[in-house]
Amino acid sequence: EPEVTQTPSHQVTQMGQEVILRCVPISNHLYFYWYRQILGQKVEFLVSFYNNEISEKSEIFDDQFSVERPDGSNFTLKIRSTKLEDSAMYFCASNPGQAFSGANVLTFGAGSRLTVL
Amino acid sequence: AQTVTQSQPEMSVQEAETVTLSCTYDTSENNYYLFWYKQPPSRQMILVIRQEAYKQQNATENRFSVNFQKAAKSFSLKISDSQLGDTAMYFCAFMKYTGNQFYFGTGTSLTVIP
Numbered sequence: 001e002p003e004v005t006q007t008p009s010h011q012v013t014q015m016g017q018e019v020i021l022r023c024v025p026i027s028n029h030l031y032f033y034w035y036r037q038i039l040g041q042k043v044e045f046l047v048s049f050y051n052n053e054i055s056e057k058s059e060i061f062d063d064q065f066s067v068e069r070p071d072g073s074n075f076t077l078k079i080r081s082t083k084l085e086d087s088a089m090y091f092c093a094s095n096p097g098q099a100f101s102g103a104n105v106l107t108f109g110a111g112s113r114l115t116v117l
Numbered sequence: 118a119q120t121v122t123q124s125q126p127e128m129s130v131q132e133a134e135t136v137t138l139s140c141t142y143d144t145s146e147n148n149y150y151l152f153w154y155k156q157p158p159s160r161q162m163i164l165v166i167r168q169e170a171y172k173q174q175n176a177t178e179n180r181f182s183v184n185f186q187k188a189a190k191s192f193s194l195k196i197s198d199s200q201l202g203d204t205a206m207y208f209c210a211f212m213k214y215t216g217n218q219f220y221f222g223t224g225t226s227l228t229v230i231p
Contacts, residue, residue, distance in 0.1 A: 043221040
């Protein structure tokens with residue numbers, strides 16, 4: 001069954017460092033997302049991406065965050081200068097889009113755990 | 118704004134018994150989707166079941182079924198014949214029909230006791 005893959009599974013970084021989290025969505029999906037889950041808290045929406053641009057973003061997704069789809073397969077989340085409060089599990093997800101079978105169902109990756117020291 | 122509320126942070130059930138997880142939501146939308154996702158200890162969230170708001174019939178997937186009450190904005194998940202592998206965090210989620218952002222509840226941690 002097709003799946004969303006994420007790397008790294010765990011990254012430890014120093015505060016102020018840049019981090020890039022990578023995702024390979026399911027190949028024929030059109031919508032891509034990043035969510036985060038701080039330990040013990042709920043899953044929070046960060047950003048959605050469609051047609052090579054951001055379609056929606058939350059208040060959390062400030063200027064420190066950016067997303068890219070550099071090569072048609074990878075979907076990356078960059079945090080320019082990490083803060084302690086960025087420590088969380090980051091989930092990538094993809095959605096085929098409304099025209100397709102299985103539309104409007106998010107398929108999630110296994111997550112990337114970011115620890116900022 | 119859409120909100121999703123799961124009022125049961127933790128629940129437990131004996132193996133083979135039935136358990137119901139609660140979810141309520143708030144929206145002014147008339148058409149939308151509701152979901153239950155399962156997040157086992159291995160971390161990846163997996164879709165359990167989906168309900169389209171315009172469908173009156175409650176969705177079922179094998180041992181999983183929902184009780185969708187649109188007027189009450191309630192969307193509970195019933196797990197029948199609970200199995201040890203059902204132990205996980207369960208998230209209720211909402212999506213507008215014309216949007217693509219999911220709104221998640223805070224989750225219910227379910228433990229199936231042998």
